[in-house]
Amino acid sequence: LNCLDLTGLESTGQCRRTLEQHNWNIEAAVQDRLNEQEGVPSVFNPPPSRPLQVNTADHRVYSYIVSRPQPRGLIGWSYHMIMLPFRLTYYTLLDIFRFALRWVRPDPRGRVTDPVGDVVSFIHSFEEKYGRSHPVFYQGTYSQALNDAKRELRYLLVYLHGEENQDTDQFCRSTLCTEEVLTFLNTRMLFWACSTSRPEGYRVSQALRENTYPFLAMIMLKDRKMTVVGRLEGLIQSEDLLNQLTFIMEANQTYLMSERLEREERNQTQVLRAQQDEAYLESLRADQEKDRRKREEQEKVQAEEEKVRQTVLAEERRRRTLDEEKERKSECLPPEPPADDPDSVKIVFKLPNDTRVERRFLFQQSLTVIYDFLFSLKETPEKFQIVTNFPRRVLPCLPTEEQPNPPSLKEAGLSRSEVLFVQDLTDD
Numbered sequence: 001l002n003c004l005d006l007t008g009l010e011s012t013g014q015c016r017r018t019l020e021q022h023n024w025n026i027e028a029a030v031q032d033r034l035n036e037q038e039g040v041p042s043v044f045n046p047p048p049s050r051p052l053q054v055n056t057a058d059h060r061v062y063s064y065i066v067s068r069p070q071p072r073g074l075i076g077w078s079y080h081m082i083m084l085p086f087r088l089t090y091y092t093l094l095d096i097f098r099f100a101l102r103w104v105r106p107d108p109r110g111r112v113t114d115p116v117g118d119v120v121s122f123i124h125s126f127e128e129k130y131g132r133s134h135p136v137f138y139q140g141t142y143s144q145a146l147n148d149a150k151r152e153l154r155y156l157l158v159y160l161h162g163e164e165n166q167d168t169d170q171f172c173r174s175t176l177c178t179e180e181v182l183t184f185l186n187t188r189m190l191f192w193a194c195s196t197s198r199p200e201g202y203r204v205s206q207a208l209r210e211n212t213y214p215f216l217a218m219i220m221l222k223d224r225k226m227t228v229v230g231r232l233e234g235l236i237q238s239e240d241l242l243n244q245l246t247f248i249m250e251a252n253q254t255y256l257m258s259e260r261l262e263r264e265e266r267n268q269t270q271v272l273r274a275q276q277d278e279a280y281l282e283s284l285r286a287d288q289e290k291d292r293r294k295r296e297e298q299e300k301v302q303a304e305e306e307k308v309r310q311t312v313l314a315e316e317r318r319r320r321t322l323d324e325e326k327e328r329k330s331e332c333l334p335p336e337p338p339a340d341d342p343d344s345v346k347i348v349f350k351l352p353n354d355t356r357v358e359r360r361f362l363f364q365q366s367l368t369v370i371y372d373f374l375f376s377l378k379e380t381p382e383k384f385q386i387v388t389n390f391p392r393r394v395l396p397c398l399p400t401e402e403q404p405n406p407p408s409l410k411e412a413g414l415s416r417s418e419v420l421f422v423q424d425l426t427d428d
Helices: 001-008 014-022 024-040 073-104 115-130 142-152 170-178 179-188 200-206 238-332 367-377
Strands: 063-064 155-161 189-195 213-223 225-231 345-351 356-360 382-386 417-424
Touching: 063 238, 115 170, 115 189, 115 200, 142 155, 142 189, 142 200, 142 213, 142 225, 155 170, 155 200, 155 238, 170 179, 170 238, 170 382, 179 189, 179 225, 189 200, 225 238, 238 367, 356 367, 367 382
Parallel strands: 063 225, 155 189, 345 417
Antiparallel strands: 155 213, 213 225, 345 356, 382 417
16 A cells, blocks of 8 residues: 555556565655656666665664653643643544545645646745745755756755644744855755655655654765765754754765765766877878878879870870871872873972972862872871962962862962972961
8 A cells, every 4th residue: 555655556566566676665666656757867766877866774874853842840741641642642533534535535645747846836835934035945856956966966955844743833934044054055055845745745755754844854975876864853953953964964075075086087087088089089080181192192193194194095096097087188199190291280398397299280280189298298297388488478278268169279370390388387
């Protein structure tokens, strides 16, 4: 019944499996169940990387309980003895009524639907009743406060507000809201509080298992687990509260310092590893850049070599095409007329390399025949023009748009014996 009430599970079998997963640790099972309802990381059973737990079973937990003052004098003891049966009867009947009510209607505090809203609502109601001069309340869930205290390596003081307890009002007014207490708490630790009448406060109450109110629990990171290191219960005065909190902090300061040193070493190790990784990556990038430049240079050399090779091939193809064209022109030339032919013209050509070539043509033949003859010669440049000496003029041997049919030798004014000059135009 207790497990069903605390976890809010409706199935006995599911409740049993939950307890088995936590080695029958009711507190751990309840806390995990409440964390699931809240939607935050588990405190008792989180992912296996770095488990966040609240250890309340440590036998070294400092416990300080303030008992109510005993009756004084005959009148006091008489009043106490007279009221004792009534008080016992009242609380017994109240417990029976609550127990029976749970069978009829589950405790609504067992279902946490808005844990942050529960905390904020408690803070507002606290300020309405006691004013705004109070310690800074942590405005988040219990699990979030635990996580922040662990991350920041700070003490976490948990206060459970029992609204029905007769000492609660006096504790809040004369102890918790005093200037020296709020200054001490605000500068030394995180302070989380909630009323046990609200679901979030109720579930924390079930986890910490307080005996009476007012109730304070000091929690810190100890041996890599969030551990309750001090419990203060009952109506405690402000000076006594500060003394007890100081004693708990001094008694556990070595653990906190050890955690801080260990975390600093881990951080330094991570920084060193990060620096080593960065140096390795920098070296790797340098090697990659070196390989890239080397590859680019190789590709550039290969491209140049390929360009030269293509140029050579193109030149070879051009020369081959030119030779083929020269040979074709040579084969298409008309035969040379005999020397005694009255229409023949004897022409001596002076080539750019100072060699002389002599051939006879007919007067009626086109100047194109002269050009084709010279083109077919191996000694002739690729581009050239034929020039007369006196008067100096360029013979129109090739067709143009103005003169598509070049003139004949006779029309060009050549005599029976001529000396013509071949001018190299290749550079142009």
